[in-house]
Amino acid sequence: MSRLEASRLRKSLRLYLVLGSANCKIDPAIVVEEAIRGGVTLVQFREKGGNALKGAEKEELARRIHTICRRFGIPLIINDDVDLAIAIDAEGVHIGQEDEPADQVRKRIGDKILGLSVHSMEEAELADHRIVDYMGVGPIFPTLSKDDAREAQGPGVIREMKLKNVTLPIVGIGGISMERASEVIDAGADGIAVISAITGAADHGAAAQKLVCEVAASIERRGSSQSHQKDDTTK
Numbered sequence: 034m035s036r037l038e039a040s041r042l043r044k045s046l047r048l049y050l051v052l053g054s055a056n057c058k059i060d061p062a063i064v065v066e067e068a069i070r071g072g073v074t075l076v077q078f079r080e081k082g083g084n085a086l087k088g089a090e091k092e093e094l095a096r097r098i099h100t101i102c103r104r105f106g107i108p109l110i111i112n113d114d115v116d117l118a119i120a121i122d123a124e125g126v127h128i129g130q131e132d133e134p135a136d137q138v139r140k141r142i143g144d145k146i147l148g149l150s151v152h153s154m155e156e157a158e159l160a161d162h163r164i165v166d167y168m169g170v171g172p173i174f175p176t177l178s179k180d181d182a183r184e185a186q187g188p189g190v191i192r193e194m195k196l197k198n199v200t201l202p203i204v205g206i207g208g209i210s211m212e213r214a215s216e217v218i219d220a221g222a223d224g225i226a227v228i229s230a231i232t233g234a235a236d237h238g239a240a241a242q243k244l245v246c247e248v249a250a251s252i253e254r255r256g257s258s259q260s261h262q263k264d265d266t267t268k
């Protein structure tokens with residue numbers, strides 16, 4: 034699967050699982066399979082931290098995760114490592130503001146999906162629609178899963194982007210739990226990206242299922258309240 038049209042991509046962003054071996058007590062490939070069975074719509078392989086796998090071991094794990102994603106028709110995004118994404122023919126790459134510049138990455142990956150992290154309205158305005166497919170906006174809430182995370186911003190940062198007509202698909206990330214998922218969608222996000230809400234759960238599939246239901250219900254509510262608002266203005 035290559036660059037998706039925006040509406041398909043928005044659906045794929047609904048429940049985005051980000052993970053690497055540092056986040057999992059068991060084989061990450063098993064976590065991925067359980068979470069996909071529960072309802073995860075997109076997966077990112079993010080192999081980071083002190084004991085992160087490198088070289089052939091990292092590639093082997095990425096390939097095993099990719100095989101599972103393919104079996105279920107779920108796109109796999111590789112965090113930071115453009116060479117790995119190309120080597121295993123993953124569906125996309127996610128980069129941050131401090132990573133390889135988006136225009137260079139786009140030249141290397143052709144029509145694979147490209148995600149960019151943004152932390153503010155200013156960064157969102159600089160994201161080039163011709164190059165980037167979606168934005169990961171965060172951290173929305175405090176997170177323990179990223180050592181160098183910036184200060185939590187709250188869902189208001191997404192609301193501001195939507196009010197100012199930022200049109201690129203948006204996924205919120207950082208500290209998003211079952212209880213707080215709806216706040217992120219209500220602010221205007223197309224979906225949520227999570228590590229610990231799924232990898233830290235006793236039952237990965239059940240956690241994914243609850244989260245995806247919460248996201249779908251919040252999107253549904255948002256849609257009907259928008260259509261009521263439209264009706265009110267046309268009365």
Ligand SMILES: Cc1ncc(COP(=O)(O)OP(=O)(O)O)c(N)n1
Pocket residue numbers: 049051077079081112113127128129130131132148149150151168169170171179204206226
């Ligand atoms: C969906 C999503 N959004 C944001 C990030 C963070 O990317 P980055 O800022 O490059 O930090 P690292 O993940 O590389 O530590 C992400 N990975 N995914």
Ligand SMILES: Cc1nc(C(=O)O)sc1CCOP(=O)(O)O
Pocket residue numbers: 051150169170171172173175176177178179182183206207208209226227228229230
């Ligand atoms: C990978 C990542 N990026 C972030 C950002 O703000 O860009 S926050 C984050 C960690 C998300 O993990 P959890 O769901 O466990 O909080």
Ligand SMILES: [Mg+2]
Pocket residue numbers: 112113127128129132
């Ligand atoms: Mg990065």
